[in-house]
Amino acid sequence: xxxxxxxxxxxxxxxxxxxxxxxxPISGHRSVSWYQQTPGQGLQFLFEYFSETQRNKGNxxxxxxxxxxxxxxxxxxxxxxxxxxxxxxxxxSSLEQGTYNSPLHFGNGTRLTVT
Amino acid sequence: xxxxxxxxxxxxVQEAETVTLSCTYDTSENNYYLFWYKxxxxxxxxxxxxxxxxxxxxxxxxxxxxxxxxxAKSFSLKISDSQLGDTAMYFCAFMKRGGSQxxxxxxxxxxxxxxx
Numbered sequence: 001x002x003x004x005x006x007x008x009x010x011x012x013x014x015x016x017x018x019x020x021x022x023x024x025p026i027s028g029h030r031s032v033s034w035y036q037q038t039p040g041q042g043l044q045f046l047f048e049y050f051s052e053t054q055r056n057k058g059n060x061x062x063x064x065x066x067x068x069x070x071x072x073x074x075x076x077x078x079x080x081x082x083x084x085x086x087x088x089x090x091x092x093s094s095l096e097q098g099t100y101n102s103p104l105h106f107g108n109g110t111r112l113t114v115t
Numbered sequence: 116x117x118x119x120x121x122x123x124x125x126x127x128v129q130e131a132e133t134v135t136l137s138c139t140y141d142t143s144e145n146n147y148y149l150f151w152y153k154x155x156x157x158x159x160x161x162x163x164x165x166x167x168x169x170x171x172x173x174x175x176x177x178x179x180x181x182x183x184x185x186x187a188k189s190f191s192l193k194i195s196d197s198q199l200g201d202t203a204m205y206f207c208a209f210m211k212r213g214g215s216q217x218x219x220x221x222x223x224x225x226x227x228x229x230x231x
Contacts, residue, residue, distance in 0.1 A: 003159075033218070043206065043221040056218045090160065100148050100167065100210070104219075106160035 001027060004107035006091050012113045018079040021110045025072050025093030031055075032074040033104065034066060037088040046089075049074055050097040078112075086114045117142040119209050121222035128197045129230055135182075136192045136225045138207030146212035149183065149190045150219065155203040163205070166190065168212075197229045 005024040013019050025032050034046040045058040049068035066076040072093070078085055088111050092104040118141045128134035140149070151163040166174045166183050173181050178198075182191045194201055204226050208219040 042223040043219075045218050045220075048218055058218075088158065090158075092160070100165070100212075103162050103165070104160075109158045 004091055004093050004105050006089075006107035006110050008110060009108065010111045010113075012115060013081050014115055015081055015083060017081050018077065019081060019112060020075055020077050021089055021091075021112070023074045023076075023091030023093075023107060025074070025091075026105055029093035029095050029105070030072055031094045031097045031102075032068055032072065033092045033094075034074070034076050035090045035092070036060075037090055037109070038086075043090070046076065048097070055097060081114045083114050085112065087112060117144070117147075117209050117211065117220050119207050119220055119222035121205075121207055121225050123225045124223070125226045125228070127228040127230055128194075130197055130199060132197055133193060133195045134197055134227065136194075136205050136207075136227065138190045138192070138222055140188050140190065140207070140209050142188070142209065142211070144211045148210045148212065149181075150208040150210070151179070151181070151190075151192045152206045152208060152221075153201075153203045154206065154224075155200075160206070164192065194227075199229050199231060201227060202229045203227060 007022045031050045033048040037043045048056040052068045063079045068074045088109045090109045092106045094102045096102040147168045149166045152160045164176045178195045180193045204224045206224045207222040
């Protein structure tokens with residue numbers, strides 16, 4: 001069974017631009033979560049989707065948005081990029097929405113660099 | 116709000132030896148779950164071990180075990196017979212019961228190097 005696939009693996013953008021990151025969950029998984037990882041702040045929760053609905057949202061500005069499609073694939077979008085948005089963005093999927101017995105499976109992440 | 120603290124930014128251990136990584140957390144919740152994740156250079160986060168707070172017995176997964184002290188809010192990870200493949204960042208994480216695994220609270224991590 002294929003794992004969680006994130007594309008692209010690396011991305012370089014300029015301040016003010018917008019970016020879209022993609023995540024394909026493990027087949028059969030219905031929940032997708034996104035995290036931002038930076039050296040200073042560590043891993044921070046962005047949002048969680050289940051059955052095409054956003055179920056939880058972290059403390060990020062409205063420039064960060066996401067969506068989930070009927071096939072459970074998810075995208076996250078960052079508009080008006082700032083230098084501080086440079087980070088590793090990790091996507092994780094799980095069979096059901098975040099129960100203890102439905103562990104997260106992470107992808108390899110997208111490394112976003114904003115110049 | 117819950118917080119997770121890992122006080123050891125970096126640690127090293129000789130191959131085949133035992134190492135313990137520390138984690139403390141702060142919460143007013145009584146029912147919650149704790150996790151240890153490993154992030155090797157490939158960047159993919161991998162679940163190492165998990166513990167339910169209402170279970171007093173410490174979780175064990177092969178060479179990995181935890182020392183869960185609920186009153187002290189401590190959740191340390193012990194790696195026995197360390198292997199070169201254990202070299203990675205290790206993150207401690209918290210989830211309140213009724214919460215979502217998609218909304219974990221992570222510590223800042225401990226970088227573990229296993230030396231031959």
